[in-house]
Amino acid sequence: MKKNLLLFFSFLFLQGILQAQPVCEAFDVEKCEGLLQKAKKEQWHTLPDGELVLKVGKVFLGTPYVAKTLEVVGDKENLVINLRGLDCTTYLENVLVFTRLIRQQKYSFEAFLKGLEQLRYREGDMREYPSRLHYFSEWLVDNEAEGIIQNISKEIGGKPYQKTFSFMTAHRDKYEQLANDAYFYELQKVEERLNQHDFYYLPKSEIASLEEKIQSGDLIAITTTIPNLDIVHVGFAYQKNGRLHFMHASSRSKKVEITQVPLAEYLGKIQSGIMVARLK
Template identity: 25%
Template structure:
């Protein structure tokens, strides 16, 4: 991966706080490192895909913004922070995992300047606008449960046969916790089983819907996430794929992908 000299930008980060010792913000302003590639891409997407298309639907803007990342390399563990080390506000387009990809798309679609984008990353990635590991949205369904909301859960609206289960997020099958510092969250999770997904479900999905791949495993809601995109080649699951054959952002045929999974959760941008 080509290395670039980072640009240190002081941006007005409004309406959020950072935990003591956390890098990225302090009070109402902060310092964010953006490499040249990332900053250039932010400018390009805003100028060509967001500003000129502000009157288009949310879904169409998500479709066009997300297309700019097709082919971007998949890189796991891009975020910095843990229960024992300070959270850093990471903005880096040189490598994406499935969740940071959605973060960037959702933040970009609402932004008209780089400062807007960084502020929107905070609102998208962290609940209560607090840049800290404890306030990071670690679970896909946090987007529709933790304030400020990023999306509405429309799974039950898409299919009346959707199943609701109660999960204890962050709790392992042995009773321990994946991350002890976060505690556990009791949450009703609704999903459409993969075997039930057909044309009726497809007909009720909208381009730009955020799709989580449900898991029955204890403590988790999804194992992967992406975006539903209607194309001339048929419906696609646009995702930052960790599969060895991909290792990049790709469009995967939607039905082929989801029929082999335990099910899907559908969140719609608000």
């Protein structure tokens, strides 16, 4: 009881000093602090970047896959923390935030909240629904501009990714928040900006021949043949027995896992290739 009260008052304190309004449960706070303290005790910060990403990522193996955990519909956007169930994007974001905090030797829940807001929202500033980086291509652009990651798709042999972005506004009825006209028009502007940007990807047929250029812990974003949509899945590169595998929150197996087959063989019919980024 005393521990729950302490978490409650600490949470109120954080709400007072952070712009973001956190939404989470006591388990999430305990999981976060427990992971950070374990990393501190075992000095994970001394590990190379790729090894550190995998070390953190494996902590969540077996965690249930839960879709749309960020869609807390209401009058305002909230910073959602959910370590009980993960989709592919929240898995990737949480692993990256923990990795960066451990590298910087910052071991507090407050630092975790700030790090998550920085990754998830345009220029690290959570405002309303359109400020969230809904298109993962924009997530890559924004976090590269912030100096967090480097998109290496072009330099390792990627080809131009010819896509027009309009999926969200073309399917307005699928996104409850886009019933708000202001949000809808703001998302249109986001799509227009993305349409002016050059993207590169590794076509599915070429992944096997280029996979040796990809390191364990690199970010993998899977591209798609679906019209007007950029990315359908994300996770991490996992080199195993000389082949590139994939560590991700899987909607197929309903949990966080490492693929049994190499990534080049794992991709399905609507998955056309991959983009690759690396932590700076």
